[in-house]
Amino acid sequence: MSANIILANAAFAVFLASAGVQMFFLFKRPAKPDAIGPSALLAASAALIAALALRSFEIGFVALTSTYESLAFYAAAIGAIAFAYRFQKRLPYKPQAVFGATMVAIVLLAVASSPLIPKDALPPIPALRSAWLLLHVSFSFIGEAFFVAGFVTSVAFLAAKSDDKRLELDRLTYTAIAVGYPFFTAGALVFGAIWAEQAWGRWWSWDPKETWGLVTWLVYTAYLHLRLVRKRKDVLPAWISVIGFLCTVFTFFGVNYLLPGLHSYG
Amino acid sequence: MKKFLAWISSMKLAIGLIAYLAIASGLATLVPQGLTDDAYRGMYPRLLAELVVQARFGAFFTSILFIIPAFAFFANLSACTVKRLARELGKKKGRRHGPDVLHVGLVLLVLGGVWSFSGHKQGSVILAPGEGANLPDGSTLKLVDFRYDRYPDGRPKDWVSVVTIEKDGKALIEERQLRVNEPLRHAGLTFYQSTYQEAPALALVDASGHEMTLAQGEERFVGDTAYYFMAPESGAGGATAGSAAMGSAAMGSAPAAESGKAVVRVGSGAEAKTVRVGPGEQVGELRVVGLKPMFASGIEAVSDPGYPLVFAALLLIALGTAITFFQKIREGV
Numbered sequence: 370m371s372a373n374i375i376l377a378n379a380a381f382a383v384f385l386a387s388a389g390v391q392m393f394f395l396f397k398r399p400a401k402p403d404a405i406g407p408s409a410l411l412a413a414s415a416a417l418i419a420a421l422a423l424r425s426f427e428i429g430f431v432a433l434t435s436t437y438e439s440l441a442f443y444a445a446a447i448g449a450i451a452f453a454y455r456f457q458k459r460l461p462y463k464p465q466a467v468f469g470a471t472m473v474a475i476v477l478l479a480v481a482s483s484p485l486i487p488k489d490a491l492p493p494i495p496a497l498r499s500a501w502l503l504l505h506v507s508f509s510f511i512g513e514a515f516f517v518a519g520f521v522t523s524v525a526f527l528a529a530k531s532d533d534k535r536l537e538l539d540r541l542t543y544t545a546i547a548v549g550y551p552f553f554t555a556g557a558l559v560f561g562a563i564w565a566e567q568a569w570g571r572w573w574s575w576d577p578k579e580t581w582g583l584v585t586w587l588v589y590t591a592y593l594h595l596r597l598v599r600k601r602k603d604v605l606p607a608w609i610s611v612i613g614f615l616c617t618v619f620t621f622f623g624v625n626y627l628l629p630g631l632h633s634y635g
Numbered sequence: 636m637k638k639f640l641a642w643i644s645s646m647k648l649a650i651g652l653i654a655y656l657a658i659a660s661g662l663a664t665l666v667p668q669g670l671t672d673d674a675y676r677g678m679y680p681r682l683l684a685e686l687v688v689q690a691r692f693g694a695f696f697t698s699i700l701f702i703i704p705a706f707a708f709f710a711n712l713s714a715c716t717v718k719r720l721a722r723e724l725g726k727k728k729g730r731r732h733g734p735d736v737l738h739v740g741l742v743l744l745v746l747g748g749v750w751s752f753s754g755h756k757q758g759s760v761i762l763a764p765g766e767g768a769n770l771p772d773g774s775t776l777k778l779v780d781f782r783y784d785r786y787p788d789g790r791p792k793d794w795v796s797v798v799t800i801e802k803d804g805k806a807l808i809e810e811r812q813l814r815v816n817e818p819l820r821h822a823g824l825t826f827y828q829s830t831y832q833e834a835p836a837l838a839l840v841d842a843s844g845h846e847m848t849l850a851q852g853e854e855r856f857v858g859d860t861a862y863y864f865m866a867p868e869s870g871a872g873g874a875t876a877g878s879a880a881m882g883s884a885a886m887g888s889a890p891a892a893e894s895g896k897a898v899v900r901v902g903s904g905a906e907a908k909t910v911r912v913g914p915g916e917q918v919g920e921l922r923v924v925g926l927k928p929m930f931a932s933g934i935e936a937v938s939d940p941g942y943p944l945v946f947a948a949l950l951l952i953a954l955g956t957a958i959t960f961f962q963k964i965r966e967g968v
Contacts, residue, residue, distance in 0.1 A: 492786060495793055499816040547963055551956035559953045563946070568816050570757060570827050570937035572748065572945055575696045577664040587657040591650055598646055616661075628664055 373423040374488060377441055380416035381478045383409050384448065388475060391468045407455035407467055410474075414448035417441045428492040433506045436625065437488050440481035442507065444474040446514035454518065460544060461537045469521030480622075501564035508556025509582075513617045515549025516589070520614035523607040539602045542610050546596075550589055557582040577628035581620035588613040644714035652708040659704075663695035709745045716742055733962050737955025743948035751941025759935040761832055762796075763850060770936070772822045774802035779810055781932040783831060794828050796932040813934065823938055830933030837864040837897045838924035850929055860919050861903045867926055868896040868911055895926050 387409035394403035421441055424432035432438045451470040455462065480486065493502075519542045526538040561582065562572045573579060592609045595601045642648060667678075670693055676684045691698035716738040723730045760768045760776075767777035780797040793814065800808040800821055813819050819826040837849045841857065849855060849864035856862075896913040912918045914925040 491788075491790070492792070494791055495815040498793075498814075501816075548960070551960040554956045555953050559949045562949055564816075566939075566942075566945075567818060568827075570818070570825060570829075570935060570939075571755075572751060575668065580660050580664045584657045584661045587653050587660075591653045591657070594646060594650060594653075624664075 371423075371427075371490065373420040373427065373490065376416050376420040376423065377478075378482065380413040380420065380441075380445075381475075381482060383413035383416065384444070384471060384475050384478060387413065388468065388471045391464065391471060395464055395468060402455070402462055402464055404455070406471070407452045410448040410467075410471060411452040414445040414452070417445035417448070421445075424490045427490045430493050430498065431503045432490070433502060434493040434497045435487065435491070437481050437486050439506065439510065439621075440477050440486070443510045443514060444477045444481070446511050447471075447474040447477070447517050450514050450518055460541060463522070463525065463538065463541065465525055466518065466522050466541060469524065470518055473517050473521065496568060499564060499568065501560055501567065505556055505560040505564050508552050508560060510556075512549040512551075512553025512556055513621075515545045515552065516610075516614055516617055519545035519549065519610045523610035523614075526607040527604060527611070536602065539596075539606070542607065543596050546589055546592055546610060546613075550593060553589070554586065558586060577624045578620065581616065581624050585613060585616040585620055588616050640714065643710055644718050645711075646715075649708070649711050649715065652704055652711060655704050656701075656708060659695070659700060663692060663701075666692050666695070668693060668695065709742070712738065712745070713742050731959070731962055733955050733957075733959030735955070736951055736958055740948050740951030740953075740955050743944060743951060747941045747944030747948050749941075751939050751945050754938075754940040756938040757935060759829060759933055761830075761931050761933050763929065763931040767801075768934075770800070770822070770824065772802075774800050774807055774822070776800055776826065776934070776936075778932055778934070781831070781930045783833075783930050794831055794932070796828055796934060798826070798934070813932075823940075825937045825939070825942075827935045827937065828932065829935035832931040832933065833928050834931065835867045835897075835926045836929035837899065838927050839918070839921040840924050841921055846924060848927065848929065857919070857921060860901060861907075862919065862921065863900040865898040865900055865909070868898055897923065897926055 387406045390409065391403055391406035394406065421432045421438060424438065433442060447470050451467045451474075454460070455467055522538045522541040522545060526535055526542060529535045529538060561579070565574065565579075566572050588609060592606055592613060595609065596606045666675075666687055670678075672688045672693075675687045675693055678684065679687060687693055690700060692700070695701050716735070719738065720735045723732060723735060762768060762776075762778040762781075764778055764780050767775045769775055777799050778796055779799060780795075782793070782795040782797075783791070784793040784795070786792050796813040797810050798808075798813050798819065799806055799810055808819070808821060811819055813826060813828045815828050817828075834851055836851065838846060839849065839862065840846045847855065847857075849862060851864055851866060854861055854863040896911050898909060898911055899918050900907050900909050901919045902908060910918060912923045914923055916923050
């Protein structure tokens, strides 16, 4: 087993340990919020980034070209955001949100480590040899990592009973989406279109991945307009946030495995 | 008129159109696009097939199901943009122009996209090294060399065309490497490395050790004798013809070995003889080295009049989102 896989597996173990610690604190409800679990998330994310850096040296290119590498980066971004949220001062802290995000990252890493996902560190084919790949993929996944946070807080919103709690969770959802949206817009749409023009001679091809990227963007656009312009703070924006996250999941997994197109690189 | 303007710039209409476009576009990806009516009838149950065919769901993004709502969305977006911009400009302080820049970018993107789509022209040519293609401005695109590099496991690593553009014997562009993701722009055209073809060529060597390669169907004179490479002998395992598109994960075949026989016509007129020769055998005054794969490069030329507008629109969208982002961060979201 290569060093990068060992490092990534260790990161997975730390994510699991962090979830365990967070669960303990969630049940115990101490006066001071848990700092160990979220700190472990930062360590795990750093280990994943280090694993990707090792793979990059091995293949001589940025290791963001395979499903395995994308999932590792996605999980690292979620872990880093959850850590940053724990130690920020501006927003109300909800340990459930960090725990939910940790669970999503664990699911992603479980998929990455399953035998279904090839883990060979292979240098990219010519179609993927572009500087735009780094911008397109990294910005898209950073945006989607914030959408994960929005999804978790939306689910908590829908489950919450008290209005005060709902208001806080609505604020968290809105913040996560408002921060993730520019990253996603730049990564998925702007950099993606510029790269498509450079590689294929067309800005847009209505390929299933592109179309689902646009659908995701439209869903979050609808969320922001409802929340920001119409000032809606009820269940509708929360449901749209959940739908938006499901769209990101389908764009990543559903399109890759069900709908072949120009983005079918394996 | 006032009512219409209020309706066309309303948020309700925007949300409704966004919802329709998102749902309909998502559904359209579940139907393979661009097939014939008969293909859909063979693929789906009768009722569903008729729905797909009659509603033109198989060409959704050029059908009225998409175009009319997209046009309505464009009108709504334009109206909202003007309304919002006017409102922000009217403010004495606390102006937020990030969303305005983003909206203007989106409006320009739609306009540029339509211009790009309607004026888009493309053509492709397969060139063997040494061959050229005439361009609309009277210049010639010439392929100097084509290289296909592979990784040790046989996967493609790089396709490189070395090209020049010449006019009236003068080089407008000196030898430039054309790769996937590295197009060449010249005189309103963009050239892309789009495909390749692999065909067997016959390598021959003369008494002085000078080697020459004949492509299939190529005739060349050595002294007074013509050598015409007709074809590899049927079943010759040396080189195989093949091709691949480069936009996707084309794998290509492994490099061919120099083995197998070739059918060659030697001489011309009534004295011409057709012979089957293999590696090491003599043909006329030349000795056969063997069959070799010879690559030809597929180059696509694209003319896109909407390029500057679409590019500028994308930059505005990125700028608008960035301004909004930093404004929100400063205000504590």
